Amino acid sequence: MTRSIVLGNGKLSALFDEKYLMKELYYPLSIDNHLHAGRVGVLTRTGFHWIHDLDPEVSYEPDTIVSKAEITLDGQSVSVTDTVDLAYPILIRKVKLTGGVFFAWDLHINGVEYGDTALYDPSTLSVIHYKRDKWFLFSCGVAPYQYATGYKETGSYLGTWKDCEDGALSNNPIAQGAVDSAVSFEVRDSLTCWLVAGRSYRDVVALHEYVLERGGDRILDRTRKYWKAWLVKARYNEIKRSLLMLASHFQDNGALPASLDTDIMRFNRDNYNYVWHRDAAFAVIAMALAGYEDLSRKFFHFSKPLLFRGFLFQKYTVDGHWGSTWHPWTEKYLPIQEDETALMIYALWIHFSIFKDVDFIKDLYRPGIKAAADFLCSYLDDDGVHTLPSHDLWEERYGVHFFTQASVYAGLISASKFASFFGEDDVATKYLSVAESLRKGLDTFWVGDHFARSMINGRIDSVVDSSTVLGSLLVFPRDEKTRINRQTVERVLGVNGGIARYEGDSYLRDGNSPNPWFITTLWVAQELIAEGNKERALEYIKWVEKNSLKTGVIPEQITPSYTYPSVSPLVWSHAELIRTCHYLNQGFRNYLEDLT
Numbered sequence: 001m002t003r004s005i006v007l008g009n010g011k012l013s014a015l016f017d018e019k020y021l022m023k024e025l026y027y028p029l030s031i032d033n034h035l036h037a038g039r040v041g042v043l044t045r046t047g048f049h050w051i052h053d054l055d056p057e058v059s060y061e062p063d064t065i066v067s068k069a070e071i072t073l074d075g076q077s078v079s080v081t082d083t084v085d086l087a088y089p090i091l092i093r094k095v096k097l098t099g100g101v102f103f104a105w106d107l108h109i110n111g112v113e114y115g116d117t118a119l120y121d122p123s124t125l126s127v128i129h130y131k132r133d134k135w136f137l138f139s140c141g142v143a144p145y146q147y148a149t150g151y152k153e154t155g156s157y158l159g160t161w162k163d164c165e166d167g168a169l170s171n172n173p174i175a176q177g178a179v180d181s182a183v184s185f186e187v188r189d190s191l192t193c194w195l196v197a198g199r200s201y202r203d204v205v206a207l208h209e210y211v212l213e214r215g216g217d218r219i220l221d222r223t224r225k226y227w228k229a230w231l232v233k234a235r236y237n238e239i240k241r242s243l244l245m246l247a248s249h250f251q252d253n254g255a256l257p258a259s260l261d262t263d264i265m266r267f268n269r270d271n272y273n274y275v276w277h278r279d280a281a282f283a284v285i286a287m288a289l290a291g292y293e294d295l296s297r298k299f300f301h302f303s304k305p306l307l308f309r310g311f312l313f314q315k316y317t318v319d320g321h322w323g324s325t326w327h328p329w330t331e332k333y334l335p336i337q338e339d340e341t342a343l344m345i346y347a348l349w350i351h352f353s354i355f356k357d358v359d360f361i362k363d364l365y366r367p368g369i370k371a372a373a374d375f376l377c378s379y380l381d382d383d384g385v386h387t388l389p390s391h392d393l394w395e396e397r398y399g400v401h402f403f404t405q406a407s408v409y410a411g412l413i414s415a416s417k418f419a420s421f422f423g424e425d426d427v428a429t430k431y432l433s434v435a436e437s438l439r440k441g442l443d444t445f446w447v448g449d450h451f452a453r454s455m456i457n458g459r460i461d462s463v464v465d466s467s468t469v470l471g472s473l474l475v476f477p478r479d480e481k482t483r484i485n486r487q488t489v490e491r492v493l494g495v496n497g498g499i500a501r502y503e504g505d506s507y508l509r510d511g512n513s514p515n516p517w518f519i520t521t522l523w524v525a526q527e528l529i530a531e532g533n534k535e536r537a538l539e540y541i542k543w544v545e546k547n548s549l550k551t552g553v554i555p556e557q558i559t560p561s562y563t564y565p566s567v568s569p570l571v572w573s574h575a576e577l578i579r580t581c582h583y584l585n586q587g588f589r590n591y592l593e594d595l596t
Helices: 160-166 201-214 216-233 237-249 277-289 294-306 338-355 358-378 402-421 425-445 467-475 480-493 518-530 534-547 571-586
Strands: 003-008 013-017 022-026 035-044 047-050 057-060 066-073 076-084 090-096 099-107 116-121 126-131 134-139 146-151 174-177 179-187 190-198 398-401 454-456 459-461 498-500
Touching: 003 022, 003 057, 003 076, 003 237, 013 076, 035 076, 035 090, 035 160, 047 160, 066 216, 076 216, 090 201, 090 216, 099 116, 099 126, 099 134, 099 160, 099 190, 116 146, 116 179, 126 179, 126 201, 134 201, 146 160, 160 179, 174 179, 179 190, 190 201, 190 216, 201 216, 216 237, 237 277, 237 571, 277 294, 277 338, 277 571, 294 338, 294 358, 338 358, 338 402, 358 402, 358 425, 398 402, 402 425, 402 467, 425 467, 467 480, 467 518, 480 498, 480 518, 498 518, 498 534, 518 534, 518 571, 534 571
Parallel strands: 146 174
Antiparallel strands: 003 013, 013 022, 022 035, 035 047, 035 099, 057 066, 066 076, 076 090, 090 190, 099 179, 116 126, 116 174, 126 134, 134 190, 146 179, 398 454, 454 459
């Protein structure tokens, strides 16, 4: 299922599916998902019900990272409200009903189901799960009606969550191995509870006592007010949810994963919980355009030590290690996606152009910008008019790609501007000269009515690909060929009002037509804005809003039958909506045509 809700503060993150079943819980970074399922059940006069079985209305409170599930049951309104505190690894959960409420925690700490301990701690009136240095304490500040810990996924044991369904729990105080827990309370009107995370028993007890002292309702309210205040810079209502979505994905160390939705693991036992610097570059550009500086600064600092001989690897874990890959190391050239290295320089230039933060950028200039730009200048063919082969942005083809070369051009122009700013005119001239050669080399991709996507083994691959729209905006924003290319992309790749990636795309397809993606659709909208056709661009923006989830979460793609086969949310999708709305209101600008 898609993820309709993301809550997070960089230290603790929680995701819920469209039924409001909690499916992901990350702490202290989004390295391992510690949760299999976090269930809420209610017991009323008609019996026991799991909230996620009742098709609740799931939403965010406006302009906040506070979520809610609402149902009407036995004539009363029942709701569950959740948020992650603005500063500490505390999840606040408030239930409104009169009756019994059950909380069932099925954790897989460190991503595996074995070796956990679940216990009831009478000194804190809480259920605690722990393994090594990951501790989770759940309490409502009052004595529970009943509790249970027990075995799951072992033999005939399903878990204590199943015991909830008859309304009675065993009061078994501790279990170890593959275990889960459940706890119940009698409620009149409302009950506020909390899940805190820490490195030790001492940590979680300290946080528990902090919540007792401050009050869970006060923490919920201050978090609500904080996010409303945080949006003070947001000039357009259309981008507020996307800004909050990006903020909830940034990790405390500055890492920005592409998506925290683990449901995609059903395909190849891997997910999108990695830092792709291409996705992240456009996200930090979006944040800069919206006036937000601090989170992007942390991301650039996270990325600085990752450069290896001037280039970035395909993707990274959020703690800064090389991620899993399918790029073979047996080729003649490097197993990289060169556009990722180049786009980081471009993103830095836009950030600097907006904020003029000289002291910040000086520490990134020589060890970061120049090292990356020197690599880009070295990774060229003998004639210097094309890049050497690398993997394309879709991570499917190995060759010389239009978008990659356009990105390298943008990166080198940006590096040239940085060099000029720091008074290294000879270095600036070098970067500019290489960039101009690559720009001329892009002419070889023109095939009459569009830009070819690639050259593979010296042969043109003329398949129509939407990435050429984004690439041409980086290099030829006012060229007639860019307009013609956009028209061809719309004509060939239009599906149900959106734009597919490329001709014949079969990735997660459920019918005869490829799936339209949200980023590709927004690229066409950006090109239309650059051409001055805001009315048609707005149609694509409305298509994105119409086909996103009801909560405002934007997935990666949608099938022609209107299902979501891949991750949701996708950070890049939200970033492109922010960029497109900014251009719609402020006019298109690629930041490469002016010096400061």
